Amino acid sequence: MITSLANQKVKYVAQLRKKPALRRQEGVFLTEGVKMFLEAPEKMLEEVYVSEDVWKNGGMHSALWEKAYGKLERCGFETVSGEAFAKMSDTQSPQGILCIVRQQTYRLEDMIGKRERPFFLILENLQDPGNLGTILRTGEGAGVSGIIMDSDTVDIYNPKTVRATMGSIYRVPFLYTGHLHGAIRQMQGQGIKVYAAHLEGEQCYDECDYCRPTAFLIGNEGNGLTRETAGLADAYIRIPMAGQLESLNAAVAAALLLYAVEGQRRAALR
Amino acid sequence: MITSLANQKVKYVAQLRKKPALRRQEGVFLTEGVKMFLEAPEKMLEEVYVSEDVWKNGGMHSALWEKAYGKLERCGFETVSGEAFAKMSDTQSPQGILCIVRQQTYRLEDMIGKRERPFFLILENLQDPGNLGTILRTGEGAGVSGIIMDSDTVDIYNPKTVRATMGSIYRVPFLYTGHLHGAIRQMQGQGIKVYAAHLEGEQCYDECDYCRPTAFLIGNEGNGLTRETAGLADAYIRIPMAGQLESLNAAVAAALLLYAVEGQRRAALR
Secondary structure, eight states: OBOOTTOHHHHHHHHHHHOHHHHHHHTEEEEESHHHHHHSOGGGEEEEEEEHHHHHTTGGGSHHHHHHHHHHHHHOOEEEOHHHHHHHOSSSSOOSEEEEEEOOOOOHHHHHHTSSSOEEEEESSOOOHHHHHHHHHHHHHHTOSEEEEETTSOOTTSHHHHHHHTTGGGTSOEEEESOHHHHHHHHHHTTOEEEEEOTTOSEETTSSOOSSSEEEEEOBTTTBSOHHHHHHOSEEEEOOOOTTOSOOOHHHHHHHHHHHHHHHHHHHHO | OBOOTTOHHHHHHHHHHHOHHHHHHHTEEEEESHHHHHHSOGGGEEEEEEEHHHHHTTGGGSHHHHHHHHHHHHHOOEEEOHHHHHHHOSSSSOOSEEEEEEOOOOOHHHHHHTSSSOEEEEESSOOOHHHHHHHHHHHHHHTOSEEEEETTSOOTTSHHHHHHHTTGGGTSOEEEESOHHHHHHHHHHTTOEEEEEOTTOSEETTSSOOSSSEEEEEOBTTTBSOHHHHHTOSEEEEOOOOTTOSOOOHHHHHHHHHHHHHHHHHHHHO
């Protein structure tokens, strides 16, 4: 059992938690909690740490921990003293299990080619970690082909983002690009129609044909899309708003667009 | 100018920030930031505090502060030293203006009677302050008649919730009730059809007629609706999910339901 706060592994995990650059360099990220452990594909799991406190105090008796037992045996794990675990953990009330998980890499070509009618979300300078995680989660639910982000968008491996994905981070393809405009043009070249969610949109978001290959551009929470990026869109769409609102939350706007596609494609099958 | 950390007003605001019971007793809540000040109806404003730091350092030169100037003159305000303001404030980088705002009270009868086809959200044991604020914001955008919450739902005057409403807290009618089941029956008695968002729903959420008076029941983030409350619903509906997701974020689910109503009613006008 690891007990020392000066243990190299404890220090390494604490560093991974704080330093996006180290996560990038090592090609890994952290997940916490038994659900995130259960959902992690085994081939992505690098290290698993279990808190001795939880282990002793019967965490293992909950239904989720029951499920975790076999997987822990298979994958192997190390126990860590409560104090050392707290140093590794991001949460105020740690759930007693923490994993180092290998990052996946996805290619735009693969995402586009994988399905007959691909369907993307393109994010520019999104800043809220919780919003990004929620967007990934909703994207999985709506059956998105992938999420494309510019390099100003918040780190998807931020612990808050990872938590908010509720496991979708293992399953939804995504990529960061320093050349967002190039990626947009590449999609358009493949016949994907690119819509910008924009306050000046003429068409309502639910009046377009999303049965064809589709992508949505969503901008920064406060400032929306840059003019240059919005300028590349094939069409502007807007979400109608009653009252005196200036905008909707970015994850909410994304959800409405994602499920507008889901709804149309489901209706087409009926 | 208020400079002392021991000043009664500074202490009072700090207490209001921390103590839901005190907010309830006094019938007020706090808002921060120039946007929340600008959106506050003047009749609801009780006290306005402006940080001397911001005042001196040209906060007044931003476009929003320019707009705030006239309202500040009209409503009156007190300046507070930076240190004292930090004690009053909830945020790590305070925006330099903080208001004590009078709570509004709404009656269910009024909400139901105000419109021909009322449309409600009913929340049971919602726990995340950000989710609740986002739901209010989205509710305003979709034109909801009101939000009904049981007494286990997180305090709507929680500073995080107030911030996430982006001003909707001033405009969307809401109420807490210790008798959620009575409120549901009262709505049903007035011809409102009550749908439960439920994983076991048979109908998809976008296949019902929301042009008639409508209410949606939404439950706790982790556990959903209690069986008793779900049992009162006229129908169960579900939001389809691809992938391996167990559920959507509560604010996202609420947004999809709210905008399903908005979309149908807008389409009916075309």
